[in-house]
Amino acid sequence: MGKERSLVVLADSQAEMKKKAGSCRSWILMDAEGKSTVLDVDKYAIMDRAQIHARDLRILDPLLSYPSTILSREKAIVLNLEHIKAIITPEEVLLRDPLDDNVIPVVEELQRRLPFINSIREGQEDGNELGDQQDVEAGEEDESPFEFRALEVALEAICSFFDARTTELESAAYPALDELTTKISTRNLDQVRKLKSAMTRLTARVQKVRDELEQLLDDDDDMADLYLSRKLAGPSSPVSGLGAANSCPASPTIGSKKSRASRASVATFRGDENDVEELEMLLELREFIDDTEDYINIQLDNHxxxxxxxxxxxxxxxxxxxxxxxxxxxxxxNIPFTWNxxxxxxxxxxxxxxxxxxxxxxxxxxxxxxxxxxxxx
The missing domain is CATH 1.10.287 (Helix Hairpins)
Structure with missing residues (x-):
């Protein structure tokens, strides 16, 4: 009996360890200085760290098919754009599946872009002034909040991803269509059919991202909720708030916040504009395929x-x-006629x-x- 109980306890402990190991997921943490840390934690640790709900974290599960989503929470932005599944806070970025081939370029871009503002500030403290007007503008652009810079990197990454997929599809589609116009065969028709199916799927994916960005841009409240740094700095002490109330029109801090918010809106709009350009390219390719199909149908009708x-x-x-x-x-x-x-x-x-x-x-x-x-x- 003692041996059986020990075996049961050992089996239960092993099952519990497997369950805990299975619930852990790989994340990469990027701070404001661009330093990355790989985390193997469960969903409760992520929920406690980013202060989000379980339903928000479920959106980032790669095993579940959720559409592209950008959600603004009290202290975090939940980002689900195709393979980019991230949680952005005012101080850090959490990326899901850091070893994915499509996520590695995003991590490298975050490491390059996020600490750039810190280096500029250190250079200004050392007395290195920017004499060129372009450097001044670049420094002003880098004054945007951390969450906006991380969101801009994510939008640029998804646009680059769609651009690469579109280029691959074009490089395969145009030769196949040219070959089909000269020679109609079952193999060519099947190849064009597969390319059209791939283009339809890619168009649907781009359309989902585009719809989400348009919905976000059309809602001013959702756009304002993305400004996490302002929300965190908002509930300051009442005395300081009343003391600064009269100086709000001339306050450079408020003006810089507004300018940073406007620059963040422009950056998000640029990302949306890039998505629109990618969608237009796909629609042009689809129109070209439809015209080729019409031409082929005319030839088939003639034959x-x-x-x-x-x-x-x-x-x-x-x-x-x-x-x-x-x-x-x-x-x-064989009939006997007289005229025979x-x-x-x-x-x-x-x-x-x-x-x-x-x-x-x-x-x-x-x-x-x-x-x-x-x-x-």
């Missing part, structure tokens, strides 16, 4: 009409030959007249078909 004309000619010739066979059958019957004897000289005339009559019947049928437009002009 079908030619086959019908050939069938009409063969049927008319068959009718004429059958008339000749009927005459031959009548004269070849001593009229051998009439054989050639009967044959000539029968052939001429059948030929006239054939010509009449073809002439009537041409008159009605059933045979080509």
């Amino acid at each position: 079908r009409n030619q086959l019908i004309q050939l069938e009409l000619l063969l049927t008319s010739a068959g009718i004429s030959v059958s008339l000749c066979s009927t005459m031959a059958g009548i004269f070849g019957a 004897s001593n009229h051998g000289y009439m054989f050639k005339w009967v044959v000539i007249v029968t052939i001429a009559f059948c030929t006239c019947i054939f010509i009449l049928i073809i002439s009537y078909a041409r008159y009605k437009g059933l045979v080509g002009s």
